[in-house]
Amino acid sequence: MTVKSDIEIARAAQKLPIQEIGARLGIGAADLVPYGHDKAKVGQHFIDGVQDRPDGKLILVTAINPTPAGEGKTTTTVxxxxxxxxxxxxxxxxxxxxxxxxxxGMKGGAAGGGHAQVVPMEDMNLHFTGDFHAITSAHNLLAAMIDNHIYWGNALEIDARRVVWRRVMDMNDRALRDVVSSLGGVANGFPRQTGFDITVASEVMAILCLATSLSDLQNRLGRIIVAYRRDRTPVYASDLKADGAMTVLLKDAMQPNLVQTLENNPAFVHGGPFANIAHGCNSVIATTTALKCADYVVTEAGFGADLGAEKFMNIKCRKAGLAPDCVVLVATVRAMKMNGGVAKGDLAAEDVEAVRRGCPNLGRHIANVKQFGVPVVVAVNHFTGDTEAEIAAVQDYVAEQGSEAILCRHWAEGSAGIEDLARRVAEIADAGQSQFAPLYPDDMPLFEKIERIAKRIYRADQVIADQKIRSQLHEWEEAGYGRLPICMAKTQYSFSTDPTLRGAPTGHDVPIREVRLSAGAGFVVVICGEIMTMPGLPRVPSAEAIMLNDAGQIEGLF
Known part of the structure; x- marks a missing residue:
């Protein structure tokens, strides 16, 4: 039997007009700003009008550390x-x-998979409603205004050697990581070393995803630190009078996007900070709006629970006053085998012992989530080659950890294949047993917060940071930023900072390369190991296989 690709399944979807999807959540046509027939933004007037409603139950979907075998976190969320x-x-x-x-680059798309997808798949993976373009433009407007201010006399006395605001673009491009700008003579300004990050690592992206209103958005944008003077005092975006124009560029992007699943159920798709270099959650305004409109809201946090779930709990929930009622941890038999030492090319053969050897990675994530006081259930995302003995090995292991693993066939069967998990999750959420609490208090010193994450979540022996980094953290505490949470930027492939170290490693250290203050977003970014804030394309990028066919349809997204 020929298995249809994700894009073939998505193309065959019987989509409903977006107004019908909105009506299921009580959103009238007048409160939707349509982008064509199948996607729309939810108007601010509606959002303001539902704030007195009670919240539904919040369910977080996270996963084990990603492997080349695939886990299917977004697919399971959908x-x-x-x-x-x-x-x-x-x-x-x-x-x-x-x-x-x-x-x-590597993924080729990110809208779920198989018969558990959000549509329109092609639009979502490409330009969608233009949110990322708006974020890129607002970020780079600020960058242009910094250099322009320096060129026209530098009344703010910015030290050009201490400009910390880089430019961004929404593409993987290693050639732009470090550049020298303003070459070519007097008319082009003052040459300086700078660079580019990817848009999803931008503080503007984080701010949009944490802001609760347009006024909050502008206030946060104004608090962005863009540079320092020779006396080391900070220069803010508001000092350059950039916050107003940036807010104008982000006015529409601030509104959540509403689309639908293959089964015509409502889906909010909004914001997109990376979880390895940013905080990895969709926007607060989308999540809180959904909670006012639905009895259950299923959201995800990027990559493994050591990154996405940790930041969801310690940053997003802390900032937005949210508390998850249940956590679903996604794992696959194939990924357990890879963690157990099996090569990707050998995954088809049954290997129960390898599954058992790989399960400690899953076990550590279960234990970590429980540290936050939230009930956790494991979703075993089924692949056709999984054997009953291998599935039983995962379920037995999870039972030993005091949790339960439920087999899910949603990729192949849609909602019919995930009813067991849905019933159990609803039961857990309705029981109200979550006793959520962040991992560390606001008043803990910044370096101690870093250590707590490294030791309690990564199980590291120590955090390695030179005196310059420790002094920088202390200076920020003295300046009033000591109560901010920590956003760890590290590899997603391992609990450690070594991407090749799979399983549940111990006896490792966490080296800090750099710290960045995101004063507008409201957290401190801690860059560990070799993590890059501007990724590069792989040897064979997915772009080589993405094209239009003779019928004018997009091929190659998956």
Missing amino acids: GLGDGLNRIGRKAAICIREASLGPCF
């Missing part, structure tokens, strides 16, 4: 949302928007 609706619960999905960088 499938669970469909499954909850199938069993008669009013549910909505909240996921992030896709970045063009990984779309044309």
Whole structure:
């Protein structure tokens, strides 16, 4: 039997007009700003009008550390949302928007998979409603205004050697990581060393995803530190009078996007900070709006639970006053085998012992999530080659950890294949047993917060930071930033900072290369190991296989 590709399945979807999807959540046509027939933005007037409603139950979907075998976190998020609706619960999905960088790099798309997808798949993976373009433009407007201010006399006395605001673009391009700008003579300004980050690492992206209103957005944008003077005092975006124009560029991007699943259930797709170099969650305004409209909201946090779930709990929930009622941890038999030492090319052969050897990675994530006081259930995302003995090995291991693993076939069967998980998740959420608490208090010193994450989540022996970094953290504390949470930037492939170290490693250290203050977003970014804030394309980028066919349809997205 020929298995259809994700894009073939998505292309065959029977989509409903977006107004019908909005109506299921009580959003009238007048409160939707349509972008064509199948996607729309939810108007601010509607959002303001539902704030007095009670919140629904919040369900977080996270995963083990990603492997080349694939885990299917977004696919499970979408499938669970469909499954909850199938069993008669009013549910909505909240996921992030896709970045063009990984779309044309390694991933090829990010809208779920198989029969658990959000559509329109092609639009979501490409330009969508223009949110990322707006974020890129607002970020780079600020960068242009910094250099322009220096050129026209530098009244703010910016030290050109201490400009910390880099430019961004939504593409993987290693050639732009470090550049020298303003070459070519007096008319082009003052040459200086700078560079580019990918848009999803921009502080503007983080701010948009954490802001609760347009006024909050502008206030946060104004607090961005763009440079320092010779006396080391900070220069803010508001000092350059850039915050107003940036807010204008982001006015429409601030409104959440509403689309639908293959089964015509509502999905909010908004914002997209990376989880390895940013905080990895969709926007607060999308999540909180969904919670006012649905009885259950299924959202995701990027990459493994050591990054996405940790930041969801310690940053997003802390900032937005949210508390998850249940966590779903996605794992696959194939990924367990890879963690157990099996090469990707050998995954088809049954190997129960390798599954057992790989399970400690899953076990550590279960234990980590429980540290936050939230009930956790494991979703075993089924692949056709999985054997009963291998599945049983995972379920037995999870039972030993005091949790439960439920087999899910949503990729192949849609909502019908995930009913068991949907019922169990609803039961857990309804029981109200979550006793959520962040991992560290606001008043803990910054370096101690870093150590707590490294030791409690990564199980590291120590954090390695030179005196310059420690002094910088202390200076920020003296300046009033000591209560901010920590956003760790590290590899997604391992609990450690070594991407090749799979499983559940111990006896490793966490070296800090750099710290950055995101004063507008409201967190301190800690860059560890060799992590890059501007990724590069792989040897064979997905872009080589993406094209239009003779019928004018897009091929190569998956």
